Amino acid sequence: MSLKIAIASGKGGTGKTTVAVNLFSFIYENWTHSVQLIDCDVEEPNDLLFFQNFSVKSEKKVEQIIPQIDTSKCTFCKKCEDYCEFNAIVMVPSMQYATVNKDLCHSCGACFVACEFDAIHEVNNNIGTVSSCLVDNDRSVMEGNLRVGSPLQTMLIKDLKNNLDGEYDILIYDAPPGTSCPVVETISDADYVILVTEPTPFGVHDLKLTVDLLREVNKDFGVFVNKAGLGDSEIYEYLKEEDIMLLGEIPFSKEYASLYAKGKIVKSVPIEFAKEYRKVIEYLKQKMN
Structure with a gap:
């Protein structure tokens, strides 16, 4: 069984990805080589930007099954439209018109059940890709890349997590920002969640939303404060x-x-920030024991 650690944040720009790639590197250097980084921020996967050398081992298209309506068989009874919870089907009987909006369809299959006239059949719709990469010749990073315009982040994240390229002792999920469905899917099987925040009014506000979410889904978590000293003490008062x-x-x-602007990670430069990541690793070791 792998230890699954999710790195999340209530808002973008807090340093979530920076923490994810640095923690991945420190675990590899100071704990175990059996660690994999999974970039679940499929709308904007940036983890690979922090590694100078990487190669793509494999890439596969991720497709969803969507319905296509055969108007020569359709009676325009509108039953499939009524069954669709996502308003993906538009039907105008007076014009003998029926279509499916592939970007609204969630592939639930309700319309196939609804149709009694064999007027609906399956077609494949590409929603993005899942890639397996090697960084620095021996470390594994996977990422999902959503097709531009597709709203199906959650479906792609689920496929990414279900098709990892090997067995690892530790998995690190770099989650999308926010508190919406893609975040819930990313943290769904996480053993521990690290919330990255900043000591600003926006940072505190969005941290509270994320804490409420994690408590709702009963996830163990802790907080990592980035840009410390920038704002005020409200974030620390809230944590206490x-x-x-x-x-x-x-x-x-x-x-x-x-370092961030140059796409470098902390371990590449001998500065005091490294000790903060080592503290996190020691805490995670204690949690495992």
């Missing part, structure tokens, strides 16, 4: 009031921002 574990802090730093 709610008895939430503070896992580590990265100070608001020009040096750290420069």
Whole structure:
């Protein structure tokens, strides 16, 4: 059984991906080589940007099954339209018109059940790709890449997680920002969630939303504060009031921002920020024991 760690945040721009790639590298260097990074932010997968050398081992298209209506057989009874919970079917009997909006369809199959006249058949619709990559010749990173315009992030994330390219002791999920369905799908099987936030009013507000979500789905979690010293103490007061574990802090730093802008990770430069990631690793080891 793998230890599954999700890195999430209530808002974009907090440093979630930075924490994910750095934690992945520190675990590889200081704990175990049996670790894999999975970029579940399928609308904007950026994890590979932080590695100077990577190669794509394999790539596969992810397709959904969607209905196609044969108007020569359709009686335009509108039963399939009534069954569709996602308003993906549009039917105008007076014009003998019927169509399916593939971007609204969730492939639930209700319309196939509804149709009594064999007027609906299956076709495949590409929603994106799943790639397996090697970074620095020996570390595994996987990512999903959603087709532009497709709203089916959750479906692609589920396929990504169900088709990993091997067995690893530790899996790190880099989740999308926010608290919507793609985040819920990413953290659904996580053993522990690291929430990345910043000490600003927006950071506190969105952290509270994410904490509510994690408590609702009964997930164990802690908080990693990025850009520490930028705002005020409200974030720390909230963590104390709610008895939430503070896992580590990265100070608001020009040096750290420069590393990020150059696509570098902390381990590549000997600075004090590394100790914060080592603290997280020690805590995760304790959790496992």
